[in-house]
Amino acid sequence: MTDIAAILKLAPVIPVLTIARVEDARRLAEALVAGGLFALEVTLRTPAALDAIRAMADVKGAVVGAGTVLNATDFAAAHEAGARFIVTPGLSDRVIADAGAAGTPILPGIATATELMRGLDLGLAHFKFFPAEQAGGGSMLKAFAGPFAAARFCPTGGVTTGNASSYLSLPNVLCVGGSWIATPEQIAAGDWAGITARAGAAASLG
Numbered sequence: 001m002t003d004i005a006a007i008l009k010l011a012p013v014i015p016v017l018t019i020a021r022v023e024d025a026r027r028l029a030e031a032l033v034a035g036g037l038f039a040l041e042v043t044l045r046t047p048a049a050l051d052a053i054r055a056m057a058d059v060k061g062a063v064v065g066a067g068t069v070l071n072a073t074d075f076a077a078a079h080e081a082g083a084r085f086i087v088t089p090g091l092s093d094r095v096i097a098d099a100g101a102a103g104t105p106i107l108p109g110i111a112t113a114t115e116l117m118r119g120l121d122l123g124l125a126h127f128k129f130f131p132a133e134q135a136g137g138g139s140m141l142k143a144f145a146g147p148f149a150a151a152r153f154c155p156t157g158g159v160t161t162g163n164a165s166s167y168l169s170l171p172n173v174l175c176v177g178g179s180w181i182a183t184p185e186q187i188a189a190g191d192w193a194g195i196t197a198r199a200g201a202a203a204s205l206g
Contacts, residue, residue: 004105004126007063007085008154008174010038013164013202015181016067016156017042017052024187025052029059031192032182035199041067041087041177044074050081057082065105072098079104087177089130091115096122107154111135116148126152128177133158138166145172161201168206178202 008014015037019025025048032040038061042053045068056064065085066078075098078086085105088095092108096119099106109130110116119127129141132155136143141153155167156177167176181198 004085004107005152005174007039007065007105008107008126008152010063010175011036011203012168012175012206013037013181014039014041014154014156014175014177015199015202016177016179017182017187018045018179018184019048019052019187020046020184021188022048022051022055024190025055026059027190027192028182028187028195029056029062029064031195032199033059033061035196035201036203037181037199039063039065039085039175041065042083043068044070044078050077053078053081053083057084069095071095075099075104087128089128091119093118093122096124109156113144113147116144116151120148120151125150126174127154129153129155131157132167132176133163137163138170141167141170141172145170148172164202164205 063084066083067087069075069086069088072094075095086099087107089109107128109128152174154175159176159178164176167173181202182195
């Protein structure tokens with residue numbers, strides 16, 4: 001799957017995952033897929049993240065990507081680990097170029113009209129709106145819709161069960177990213193049934 005739009009349309013929510021122990025990775029991916037969430041973003045915030053991506057890649061139905069990719073070094077490591085898509089918190093020309101050369105779908109982060117215009121100039125049309133709540137939330141995305149009619153977004157940052165549906169109701173939003181579906185505490189406790197239940201509830205949003 002080389003089309004970021006197709007990945008964003010797999011489910012209404014992309015879980016944003018911080019994994020401390022690689023031994024939890026496969027069970028976590030299985031729990032999320034069982035609940036109906038297929039695009040999984042593993043943040044590069046822990047030493048276990050890259051091995052977690054490798055372990056999760058074998059789970060049937062899972063499309064595992066790397067998040068918190070900050071630079072070319074992060075991209076190279078994530079690509080080598082088998083990440084099928086890349087998510088960045090901001091707009092990096094170098095990471096976008098590296099992802100393009102490798103044929104890896106990328107979802108770069110933007111928060112302003114200027115950043116959005118830069119991304120469009122680079123040939124992109126799909127963006128992570130981050131940090132969504134702090135950057136203006138749904139009101140900002142509504143404002144973007146007029147001048148940037150072709151752009152589509154995945155809001156992340158402050159998205160919860162309480163406001164996810166509001167974001168998903170916007171025509172220029174394909175999905176949202178959220179960390180509430182599988183918290184580090186749930187993962188550490190091995191609460192796979194609870195994670196599947198949350199995933200199922202998230203998969204029904206929209």
